[in-house]
Amino acid sequence: MSTMTVQGSFEDLGRPLHETTFCVVDLETTGGSAAKDAVTEIGAVLVRGGEVVGELQTLVDPGVPVPPQIALLTGITNGMLVGAPRMTAALPAFLDFAAGSVLVAHNARFDISFLRAACTAQGRPWPRFEVVDTVALARRLVTDDEVPNRKLGTLAAYFRATTTPVHRALADARATVDVLHALLARARGVTTVEDLLDFCRTDDGRRSRRHLVDGLPSCPGVYRFVDGGGRVLYVGSSLDIRTRVRSYFTASEKRRRMTEMVQVARSVEHVVCATALEAQVRELRLIAEHRPSYNRRSTRPERAAWVKVTDEPVPRLSVVSHPGADHPAAAYVGLFSSRARAREAVEAVHTAFDIRRCTPRLSRRGGGTACALAGMGRCSAPCVTGPDEAYAGVVAQVRQALDGDLSPLVETIMRRVRGLSDQQRYEEAASERDRLAALVRGVDRAQQVRGLVATGELVAARKRQVGGWELVCVRHGRMAGSAVTRAGEPVMPTVDALRATAEHVPPPVGPGSAALPEETSLLVRWLEKPGTRLVVSEGGWALPVGAAARWSQLHLVEGGRHGASLWRVPGETG
Template sequence: MTTVPSAPPALAVQGSFEDLGRPLHDVTFTVVDLETTGGSPARDAITEIGAVRVRGGEVLGEFQTLVDPGVAVPPQIALLTGITDAMLVGAPHARAAVPAFLDFAAGSVLVAHNAGFDVSFLRAACRRQQRPFPRFEVVDTVLLARRLVTSDEVPNRRLASLARFFRSATTPEHRALADARATVDVLHGLLARARGVSTVEQLLDFCRTDERRRPHRHLADGLPSAPGVYRFLDAGGRVLYVGSSLDIRSRVRSYFTQAERRRRMTEMVSVAARVDHVLCATPLEAQVRELRLLAEHRPPYNRRSTRPEKSAWVVLTDEPAPRLSVVARPRADRAGASYVGLFGSRSLARSAVEAVHAALPLRTCTTRIARRGGGSACVLAELGRCTAPCLTGPDTHYDEVVDAARRALEDDLGPLVEALVARVNRLSDQQRYEEAAAHRDRLAVLVRGLDRAQQVRALVRCGEVVAARPQGTGGWELACVRHGRLAGAATTRRGDPVMPAVEALVATAEHVPAPERPGPAGLTEEATLLVRWLGQPGVRLVRADAGWALPVGAAARWARLHLVEAAGAARTGPRAQQGASLWRVPGDEG
């Protein structure tokens, strides 16, 4: 292992990290190249490390060492690099060579050609040694070349091609130090082409930024580093996209970097003319305001706006022969309908519908019936899969079925659960385990939806709830909820008295009138979000209407259902084992 001593690093003084940055001529770069036994950091190992430390165009030091990989070098690798097993006899192991290189590179910006390869091997070596990998800033000359060198100038972005183009004094030869020296010349040639890039922060951003987005990076200028909501707008003032974040500035800046890979976002950024924002006191307020703005503007680039089918409710319709239907959102004009939700997708909502149908003979056809009697049988009725109440006049039996379904959806799920559990156990006794597991999973989805709907109804009926959630900084997030809407939010700092802040929040919170009549109008995504927040660990109830609490009836029945899991379908069978976790419903978040 040979090391040329390097000069002590220069101290860069800056008044503001964002505004001034570190000038490139004052930044120390360590240009590194590795040779390995193969291309997989998990399976292969390092055979050679070469590095050059430079600042301001001047070489400060060099590092080179062969590394004993602990395995034989594959013949094709030995042919490519010229490194043989005999050359590695007596070479230091990675546990000595890698720490020595990290000491050499300390305090500098790491540079490599196809940096992901070299950094991944260094990380893997550190993991094997159970030591942390330093948080280097990394510059990839491949990415720089893609931005700054055209295909007319070089046939590809390989190191050898770029070294010839920039007339490097060193020819790359698949040996670590020689390749690192050539990369130094390539780096200097690329920096000379990067007009307007004068600081290392600009250089790192230049590496990450997509060419199509770069002209729009100024849209993030002036945005605050605080929680809130941001909106991308086009030249005509139309809202293109709405989002929320704990750090508005950082989040918006990410849309202009290579880390953002969504095509829709690239297209959105290319037509955006400005970004505005709304500061929020807490992350909860930011999420609520985001929901309200989505509902108000329906931005074309938000999937929640363009694909409302991603979430759904189940409704027991209000018509002469009620049925279960999956809808995108409750309708305020259907006060007599019974709703259950919110489900994470329409497929989960349909699973809940199938669970009810397995216990109660509700009609399964989708035709809206204006009156009972005088109709004609549909295909489902002919197949025996629909009770066909449309064919009869007033039917006391079907009315009783509807009443049982309404009670289950709005109040008491117990009888329906008992019927379905009995069916699950019956199928299990018959060794029909896959069918039993399917019924069990549908019932789990239904119970979760009912639990949410009960809690949301309770919150909408409640005139006021004030709750507090501890912050990581030691203070509290405060929320005032009135009739299922967030009326106000605030925060306190560590050591500040909480009750004066609560009184101020209540006094200034928005007035939310009670709904004229309980119904689907209050079953909103905002109320569901608030219920989830109130149910988080650590949230404390500060004050509420007398006797109010989130109902636990459905949750308790859920727990009771859990007791039959071992005796039911989850005992054996491949499908049953696959769905053995009843409480984690795929795709149903929160």
């Protein structure tokens, strides 16, 4: 079940930041009290869409002497103020300059208090500007580990502002512009003036947004935090949607990015799922679809990688992102979490086998020039000799290793690790070990995924803590549906209904899965957990290498008939 959303008007979407004019202002004064002291200088910068569209600077005759300590701090002396306009003339000029904009200041309470006091003294109504305080923004967006304080000079230096603040109004306003832009770049999900003003409030807004939990169910499912423009900010899954979402609005939620996200969110949508596994799978799919700015994991599935033996006259190893698009004769291992991990696996193979490392496409004729690796004895130089029977044998060994026969490779690398350790070259030994571990994980994962992808249909079951079973239907490595049964309820009618209504998943082209690689890996991990029963398996599902010896076949009999074949780990009951 999904929630129904209603399209709002353009006014409901808010004013985009890039279309808003900000007036960044700074004042110099004779002291810190708006009731007792007076303004000596006004500096202001108008910015819109990241560009400066106007500047204003004027000295102001305060009507009283400038205290020596203030003159030393700002450099503004009594002599400089002779002939300067009084505030009765400077204030109207500033108000005209800033009209229609959003005011921005560093420690805005100070500057605004002097401007409001001047309006009161002149009998003018305060224009009720919307105000953004860069100090408040910095407290939310810059950590104590990054800066020792939130002073303008500190932030300007940290963000490498083009202007250094020197306690002069225009220079400080220019520096504040750079700080503002740097802070806005960090405020993920803040895209409108309304978002920004809400984000700056002293109260982080969590309590006032607890109404977003209203109506959420207490059952397994996936949830989405959505901003006022309909953009998905964050996707999560839980066994209890209501309880999990409610936790984001309590003091127990300490993550700064989650606090930011809650401030920006305007609604929470949800999808109820039959099982926790279905919720996890839907979470992965929604993250891949929307790439929410506040999710950290699974937002870039294209960063994952595979390793293959290329289909060339002189084969080599290659790291690729999309295995299904290549020649089906190529051998693949993976999925690796990143290209760096895939390259570690490639290095492990190169350590054990003399397969070429260069990347140009070579012909069978040879006649090329040997590279430095060949000179060091680390390459057989098929570019010079052409691919002979010996090189073909090496490629066959590599294919055999990537297909699961890792014993020769492991023995070779472990001999090298022991030799390096004996020479007390421990860092090199650790690097060799890590590369081997990356390769073994990739080969193991490829075997697991390959068997599941080749399976046309598989239905698995696990007992629920409250009784009954949770059932999952997998087709070609993609979750096609899930269901649950209650305690004492016959299983096979639910299995039949699940198979009849599950998503149709056509066989994938090439070695890739019909699903996101991370989804298939998640399904494999779930199937391998103790207590999982295979109810239906059509199309070649094979247990992972070594697992068959640990499992025994059972039979489920319901109503005097054979219902399905099940598998369990020896020693389990039920």
